[in-house]
Amino acid sequence: MVKQVDYDIAVVGAGPAGSSAAYSAARTGLKVALIEKEQTVSQTVRTSGVTWIDSIHEFGIPSDCYNPIQNYSFCSPNNEATISDREPRAAVLDVRKTYRWLAGLAQKEGAELFTNTTVIGAQRDQYGILLKAASAGEETYVKARLVVDASGFQTVVAKSLGLVSQWKRFGAGAEFEAQVENVDRHTWWLMVGQEYSPAGYAWIFPTGEKTVRIGVGIGKPESQVDPTERLKELIEKRKGPIARLGKITPIEFHYGLIPNDGLRRKTVYDNLILAGDTAGQANPLVLEGIRYAIRFGRLAGQIASDAAIGDRLDEKSLARYEESWRKAVESKINSAARVQARWIGLDDKQWDEEIDIIKELNADEFLDFIKADFGLSSIIKMAAHHPKVAVRQLFNIVKGAAKRN
Numbered sequence: 001m002v003k004q005v006d007y008d009i010a011v012v013g014a015g016p017a018g019s020s021a022a023y024s025a026a027r028t029g030l031k032v033a034l035i036e037k038e039q040t041v042s043q044t045v046r047t048s049g050v051t052w053i054d055s056i057h058e059f060g061i062p063s064d065c066y067n068p069i070q071n072y073s074f075c076s077p078n079n080e081a082t083i084s085d086r087e088p089r090a091a092v093l094d095v096r097k098t099y100r101w102l103a104g105l106a107q108k109e110g111a112e113l114f115t116n117t118t119v120i121g122a123q124r125d126q127y128g129i130l131l132k133a134a135s136a137g138e139e140t141y142v143k144a145r146l147v148v149d150a151s152g153f154q155t156v157v158a159k160s161l162g163l164v165s166q167w168k169r170f171g172a173g174a175e176f177e178a179q180v181e182n183v184d185r186h187t188w189w190l191m192v193g194q195e196y197s198p199a200g201y202a203w204i205f206p207t208g209e210k211t212v213r214i215g216v217g218i219g220k221p222e223s224q225v226d227p228t229e230r231l232k233e234l235i236e237k238r239k240g241p242i243a244r245l246g247k248i249t250p251i252e253f254h255y256g257l258i259p260n261d262g263l264r265r266k267t268v269y270d271n272l273i274l275a276g277d278t279a280g281q282a283n284p285l286v287l288e289g290i291r292y293a294i295r296f297g298r299l300a301g302q303i304a305s306d307a308a309i310g311d312r313l314d315e316k317s318l319a320r321y322e323e324s325w326r327k328a329v330e331s332k333i334n335s336a337a338r339v340q341a342r343w344i345g346l347d348d349k350q351w352d353e354e355i356d357i358i359k360e361l362n363a364d365e366f367l368d369f370i371k372a373d374f375g376l377s378s379i380i381k382m383a384a385h386h387p388k389v390a391v392r393q394l395f396n397i398v399k400g401a402a403k404r405n
């Protein structure tokens, strides 16, 4: 049976970007569909879920959705550093709970959630965009005046319309959520060097008293190494801080891809907005994108609904979306990409030295750095006045300054 339904706004993908877009669009009273291919929201987890407490407060995420982190540990083959803070300013999300909470907010505002519904094509029509979807053996057509493509890495709508091509540079990550014997639930570990990841890093992110996520991320096409194989090897060999976890009993396996191709995509077209991973909105230093997905998903939903209410759905009327998010993060993301380029090229000995530099940062400096939250004035201050030469050099790279101290 072929069904057809009409909406003002259709959001494709009930990840953090899509649910957030549907939430802010539905608040205006428009007819909003949120379309998700999985049987339940976040049936599959494809992320490690680290984010920041200030973002959690900004979005109103409930306190039972995360484990707070206040100590940031790093190790390279022959070096180790821990930066301890006075209070937690990072967090590891309960991903399912958080993503379902976000989708629930959208539903409370009136968005209709269609799970088990896979968008398989899109074409333009007089009304706006016609989506073709498959749901439990049935073909469904969704007509929308405007679509928010929040389908993540795959970007199904924009690709189907021939507007974007596949990301060429991306991170591939594999992770076990596991029960362990020993863990400090407020301390994360980032592990760098060839043996952990030839182009990226490995991690231990605690989620509770006796549970952690142990993972490996590897940059493509820089390395051909399979992150799942590397993860299994690291656990088998009990490398570095993994040894301190004692007995490890895997509970669930996670795997995902994240774009790492810079901000090269245009994110507005007639009747279409891209948000979250479809737009490449991620901090390239550690490849975290959840907070951007929520923030810019909400912005996309707001601007989409303003456009629909004003009946001005052309690219020019939607340009405010692209201008706003670029103004907020473009220069920070570009600065972080410079540091990522440096990190990708480091050998083990250089990583040992890099950890010495990271040790020199206090908690405020470290958090601004890892979050890519560098305002120009703080970069200039660090690059010019930090008491350690090595830190000044690192921040000169962030600043993009050619001159060395």
Ligand SMILES: Cc1cc2nc3c(=O)[nH]c(=O)nc-3n(C[C@H](O)[C@H](O)[C@H](O)COP(=O)(O)OP(=O)(O)OC[C@H]3O[C@@H](n4cnc5c(N)ncnc54)[C@H](O)[C@@H]3O)c2cc1C
Binding pocket: 012, 013, 014, 015, 016, 017, 018, 035, 036, 037, 038, 042, 046, 047, 048, 049, 050, 051, 117, 118, 119, 120, 150, 151, 152, 153, 154, 156, 171, 172, 173, 174, 175, 217, 255, 256, 257, 258, 275, 276, 277, 278, 281, 282, 287, 288, 289, 290, 291, 293
């Ligand atoms: C291994 C790994 C670890 C990561 N760790 C972190 C981290 O610690 N912190 C952080 O902030 N970020 C992290 N990220 C990045 C983060 O997960 C993403 O930036 C974020 O999930 C982007 O949200 P999104 O809503 O744009 O996309 P997604 O979360 O990918 O959501 C897209 C949704 O669309 C649905 N969908 C896809 N295709 C279709 C279709 N055809 N029809 C209908 N629905 C469809 C999917 O099922 C999914 O629910 C990590 C990424 C990876 C791969």
